[in-house]
Amino acid sequence: MDMEQLVQKYYRQNHLPHMWCPGCGNGIVTSAAVKAIDKLGLSQDNTTIVSGIGCSSRASGYLDFDTVHSAHGRAIPFATGIKLANPKLNVIVMTGDGDATAIGGNHFIHAARRNINITVVLFNNSIYGMTGGQYSPLTPIHSKAATAPYGTIERSFNVVELAKAAGATFVARGTTYHAQQLSDVIAKAIAHDGFSLVEAITACPIGFGRQNKSGSGANMMKWQRDHAVAKAAYEKLSEAEQADKFAIGVLYESQAPEYTKEYDKLIEQAQGGAK
Amino acid sequence: MATVLMQGNQACAEGAIAAGARFFGGYPITPSTEIAELMAKRLPQVGGKFIQMEDEISGIGVIIGASLAGKKVLTATSGPGFSLKQELIGYASIAEVPIVIANVQRVGPSTGQPTSPSQADIMQARWGTHGDHPIIALTPSSVPETFTLTMRAYELSEKYRVPVILLMDEIVGHMREKIELPDSYDSIQQPMRKQPTEKPSKSYQAYHADSDKICPMPPFGAGYRYHVTGLIHDESGFPNGSPAATVAQMDRLNQKLSDNLDDIVTYEEYRLEDADYAVVAFGGTARTAYQAVDEARAQGIKIGLFRPITMWPFAQKQIEQLATRVKKILVAELNCGQYVGEVQKAVNGKIPVISYTKYNNEAITPAELLTGLVKLTGEEK
Numbered sequence: 026m027d028m029e030q031l032v033q034k035y036y037r038q039n040h041l042p043h044m045w046c047p048g049c050g051n052g053i054v055t056s057a058a059v060k061a062i063d064k065l066g067l068s069q070d071n072t073t074i075v076s077g078i079g080c081s082s083r084a085s086g087y088l089d090f091d092t093v094h095s096a097h098g099r100a101i102p103f104a105t106g107i108k109l110a111n112p113k114l115n116v117i118v119m120t121g122d123g124d125a126t127a128i129g130g131n132h133f134i135h136a137a138r139r140n141i142n143i144t145v146v147l148f149n150n151s152i153y154g155m156t157g158g159q160y161s162p163l164t165p166i167h168s169k170a171a172t173a174p175y176g177t178i179e180r181s182f183n184v185v186e187l188a189k190a191a192g193a194t195f196v197a198r199g200t201t202y203h204a205q206q207l208s209d210v211i212a213k214a215i216a217h218d219g220f221s222l223v224e225a226i227t228a229c230p231i232g233f234g235r236q237n238k239s240g241s242g243a244n245m246m247k248w249q250r251d252h253a254v255a256k257a258a259y260e261k262l263s264e265a266e267q268a269d270k271f272a273i274g275v276l277y278e279s280q281a282p283e284y285t286k287e288y289d290k291l292i293e294q295a296q297g298g299a300k
Numbered sequence: 301m302a303t304v305l306m307q308g309n310q311a312c313a314e315g316a317i318a319a320g321a322r323f324f325g326g327y328p329i330t331p332s333t334e335i336a337e338l339m340a341k342r343l344p345q346v347g348g349k350f351i352q353m354e355d356e357i358s359g360i361g362v363i364i365g366a367s368l369a370g371k372k373v374l375t376a377t378s379g380p381g382f383s384l385k386q387e388l389i390g391y392a393s394i395a396e397v398p399i400v401i402a403n404v405q406r407v408g409p410s411t412g413q414p415t416s417p418s419q420a421d422i423m424q425a426r427w428g429t430h431g432d433h434p435i436i437a438l439t440p441s442s443v444p445e446t447f448t449l450t451m452r453a454y455e456l457s458e459k460y461r462v463p464v465i466l467l468m469d470e471i472v473g474h475m476r477e478k479i480e481l482p483d484s485y486d487s488i489q490q491p492m493r494k495q496p497t498e499k500p501s502k503s504y505q506a507y508h509a510d511s512d513k514i515c516p517m518p519p520f521g522a523g524y525r526y527h528v529t530g531l532i533h534d535e536s537g538f539p540n541g542s543p544a545a546t547v548a549q550m551d552r553l554n555q556k557l558s559d560n561l562d563d564i565v566t567y568e569e570y571r572l573e574d575a576d577y578a579v580v581a582f583g584g585t586a587r588t589a590y591q592a593v594d595e596a597r598a599q600g601i602k603i604g605l606f607r608p609i610t611m612w613p614f615a616q617k618q619i620e621q622l623a624t625r626v627k628k629i630l631v632a633e634l635n636c637g638q639y640v641g642e643v644q645k646a647v648n649g650k651i652p653v654i655s656y657t658k659y660n661n662e663a664i665t666p667a668e669l670l671t672g673l674v675k676l677t678g679e680e681k
Contacts, residue, residue, distance in 0.1 A: 037527075040538060070500075070523040075365070086527055086538060091520040093368065094529035094539075095361070096391050102325075102358035106365020106373075107520060109349050110323055114369065114521050132361075135354040288349060295344030 026063055028056065035059045035069070037089050044083055046154075048234075048242020050201035050227030054148050055084045057204055057225070058117065061212035072115040075104040077124035079155045080229075081148030084119045098129030101136045104143050112285040115215065116143045122163035123153045126182055130162070137191035140219045141284035146211060147184060147222060150229035158232035169236040188222040189277050195221035196277040201228065202249035203273060210275055219283050226253070226271075306479045308446045308472040309376075312402050313338035314481065315450025316374045320490035321400070322348035323371040325362035327355055327381060330414040331470045332404035335376035356384035360401065364388060367397045368528060370519025372454055372491075376402040379412055382421060383428070389463050390429035391530045393553065396461035396507070396515065398493055400453045403465055404473040405583075407661055416661035417470035419583055420635035425465045426612045432550060434557045436564060437465040437612040441586040443477035449609065451488070456564060458491040460556055461514060467611055469634070471584025471663055493517045500524045506537035513556040557613055565610045567618055571597060572604030577677055578622055579656075580606045580643055581632045585664055589632060592669035601677050611639075619646040630676045632656040632669055 026034070032041075036059070045051045062072060072090045076082035078097035085092040091114075095103040100118045108116040125133050125147050136143065152170060153159040160170035160177045163184060167176040188196045195217040199207030207225055214221035228234065228245035239245050252270050254262065259272035306314070313335050316324075324339035340350040349366075353359045356377060363373035377385060382403045392399050405421045407413035421428075425437040436456050440446040450466055457464040482488065496516040498504065506526035509515045518524045527537045532549055534540040557564060571593055572578060581589035586607045596603045606622055606629075608615050619642075622629065628651055631640035640655040647653050656672045658664045 069525060071521055073520050086529070089525055091368075091525055092527045093365075094527065094531065095364075096388060096530055099357065099361040099388065102353065102361030103365035103368075105351070105353075105358075106323070106325060106362035106367075107369045108365075109351060109362070110366035110369035110371045111519070111521055131354050132358050135358075288344075292344045292347055292349075295341075296347075 031056070031059055031063060035062065035089055036087055040087055043087055045080060046231045048228065048230040049080070050150065050242065050246070051081050051084065051148055053201040053204050054081070054146065054207065054225040054227050055087065057199070057208035058119070058146055058211050059088065060208040061215060064208070064212045065215055067115050067215070071113060072117065073107055074117050074119060075100045075107065076119045077121070077129060079121040079124045079153065080150070081119060081121040082124060098124055098127070098132065100124065101129060101132040101145065105136060105141055108141055108143050109285055109288065112142070117215065118143060118145045120145060120147055122147065122149045122151060123161040126162040126184055126187070134187065134191035137188050137193035137220045137222070139284045140192060140194055140281050142218055142220070144211070144214045144221045144223070147224050148227050149184070149224050150227045150233060152229050152233040154229050154232035158236055168233070171236070184222070184224050185276055192220070192281070193222050194219035194279045194281050195275070197222070197275045198224040198226070198271070198273045200226040200249035200253050200273060202246045203253060206273065213275060217278070219281060301480045302483055303478060303480055305476050306443055307334060307474060307476050308440070308443045308468060309334035309404065309474065310338055311443045311446040311479060312376070312450050312466065312468065313342060315447040316400065316454070317342055317346060318447070318485040318488050319372065319451040319454035321372040321374045321454065322346065323363060323366040323373040324350045324375065325353050325366065325373070326359040326375045326377065327353055329356070329378045329381040331406055331473050332376040332378045332402060335402055339374065356381040357388065360385045360388040360399070363399050364392055364397050367399055368520050372398070372458065374400050374402065376404065378404045379406045379408045379414070379421070380410065382424065386428040390431060390433055392463040393429065393433040393435065394530055395528050396517070398457040398461050399463045400450070400457055401463060401465050402468060404468045404470060406470055413661050415470070417584055417634055417663055418659070419469050419585060419633050420638065420659070421467065422611060422635065422638040425467050432554065434462050434553050435465065435612050436460070436462055436557065436610065437467045438609060439467040439583045439611050440472055441583055441607065442472065443475060444479045446472060447479060447481070455491040458493045459514070460560070461493060461517060462557065467583070469583045471587070496524065505535045507533060508535040509552055513552050513559065561613055561617070564613060565615050565618070567609055567615055568607040570605040570607065572606060572625070575602050575604035575626055577601065577603040577628050577630070577673070578606050578626045579603060579630045579632055579669070579673060580608070580639070582608050582611065582639070585632050585634055588664045588666050588669050591666040592673055595666065595670050596673045599674070601673065603673055603677070614642050614646070616646050619643055623647040623650045627651060628676055629653045630656050630672060632664055632672070634658055634664065
């Protein structure tokens with residue numbers, strides 16, 4: 026299916042064009058997710074997209090599924106409720122760096138710990154875009170932001186390591202420059218039985234780029250090209266070389282009991298069935 | 301029917317199950333914890349799901365999600381937890397997601413006195429979340445009433461697509477009383493939100509209300525593929541920030557309750573028929589009031605009790621009428637004076653409305669309230 030057909034099938038035509046700024050990468054991440062859904066052949070009726078609040082969280086409104094634009098930081102609890110109430114639904118969370126790792130950070134780690142079968146696509150643009158460029162937990166140290174006029178002195182999370190440590194059983198990273206590969210890892214994440222995270226590195230030339238002299242959206246994508254390295258190649262780099270790069274691809278995968286399936290067993294036990 | 305001895309919190313859990321609630325999300329907090337514990341045990345037995353969340357906020361977030369997926373849902377909390385849930389109570393109001401929140405009130409503010417009775421969340425139940433919004437709050441005075449009123453909370457929540465707060469207090473929550481329970485809940489009529497009559501289509505308007513101002517609500521996964529948001533939205537369900545859409549939504553949200561006050565507002569009158577004076581009391585405090593009224597009557601004082609069961613919407617019409625029937629009203633409550641302000645507003649100076657409050661971590665005793673009632677009437681002479 027080419028992009029035009031994908032748009033026809035999966036986007037809510039009467040709510041386009043989207044609200045994102047020129048040069049923003051959010052549309053690329055959204056289309057990567059749509060391509061992944063199409064590749065897997067998920068039923069539109071049985072797939073739910075849940076978002077929080079922020080630029081990236083507006084993605085849910087553009088997509089033709091049951092969709093929830095929830096409250097700031099709360100996409101994951103809403104998604105947990107939908108999935109646990111009806112495990113037959115495919116539940117995909119679209120969230121941003123501030124939404125998922127600041128105000129929603131607690132929910133993020135606990136959903137990973139439970140290993141509930143939802144996929145979190147985390148649009149990481151390193152900034153609070155909707156409110157005008159304040160620093161988030163994923164803003165690189167020393168970057169400038171509207172609330173860090175002298176550069177932020179806060180260290181950023183490595184959200185991949187955070188998810189792994191919290192118990193996520195599938196963790197991947199991609200960039201908008203590597204759009205096809207991003208779509209592939211989102212498809213793998215959705216297909217994975219358990220909590221999956223895809224960190225999607227996306228450019229915010231207005232909220233982040235202007236303050237940090239990063240240039241246009243295209244320039245920021247070139248930065249992604251020059252700093253992202255496939256996992257296997259990244260692991261061969263020296264520590265000094267790694268410091269300036271980041272790995273992309275499926276970064277971690279394991280198997281563990283999935284929450285909703287475990288709950289079904291618990292019900293069986295409570296009703297006097299198999300122990 | 302089986303006669304059992306049961307705690308108020310347990311009656312809340314059983315009432316929820318009887319009404320068909322099959323999903324609980326929450327976070328442990330005194331003095332509501334027994335509700336969560338019982339739901340953790342009972343729900344899997346009936347094929348339902350319980351999840352203990354990482355905090356109070358996700359405790360309400362998860363039930364909103366489950367309600368969107370078609371379940372009847374419950375969360376339970378108290379004081380500080382009720383404060384933390386306020387934002388998403390607003391979400392459920394504007395997105396019209398039926399949920400039931402049991403708030404077993406304790407002494408506040410902040411951590412306050414976790415195990416002591418209080419009725420100081422009256423105003424928070426009404427105005428805790430920001431913005432104008434519709435809300436229903438019900439307050440039981442006994443263990444049997446906790447059971448029936450919890451079922452009633454689901455009826456109202458499902459019918460009007462609003463969050464319903466079961467405003468319990470520590471007295472009723474932790475009290476044990478005799479209750480008659482049906483042997484099986486199977487024959488109980490279980491309330492269910494209105495479903496669309498039209499088939500799914502591209503032109504489906506998820507927030508198009510019928511003439512009763514209530515929109516049908518299909519569960520996620522039914523093919524309607526609709527959008528839910530906490531932003532002001534129009535009939536399509538999508539954000540619309542225009543002045544006209546904003547007014548249309550706010551009016552409909554509030555009118556779906558204000559048009560139906562006779563259905564929603566319930567109350568009890570006790571020995572008010574020939575009364576010269578009235579005491580207004582609710583929840584655990586109403587139990588004190590029954591006895592104080594009886595004792596005052598024994599002394600020849602013609603007094604009765606007005607007991608609001610629906611705290612919100614306020615019993616405006618009933619209190620206005622009460623002011624034409626009696627000479628004075630005394631409002632007894634376990635706080636520094638909250639509900640009394642609403643009664644005064646409704647009475648609007650027609651007769652004296654006197655506040656009787658207690659906030660020392662203890663319930664009002666019948667002897668104390670009797671003294672208050674005698675003083676109230678004595679001032680006449």
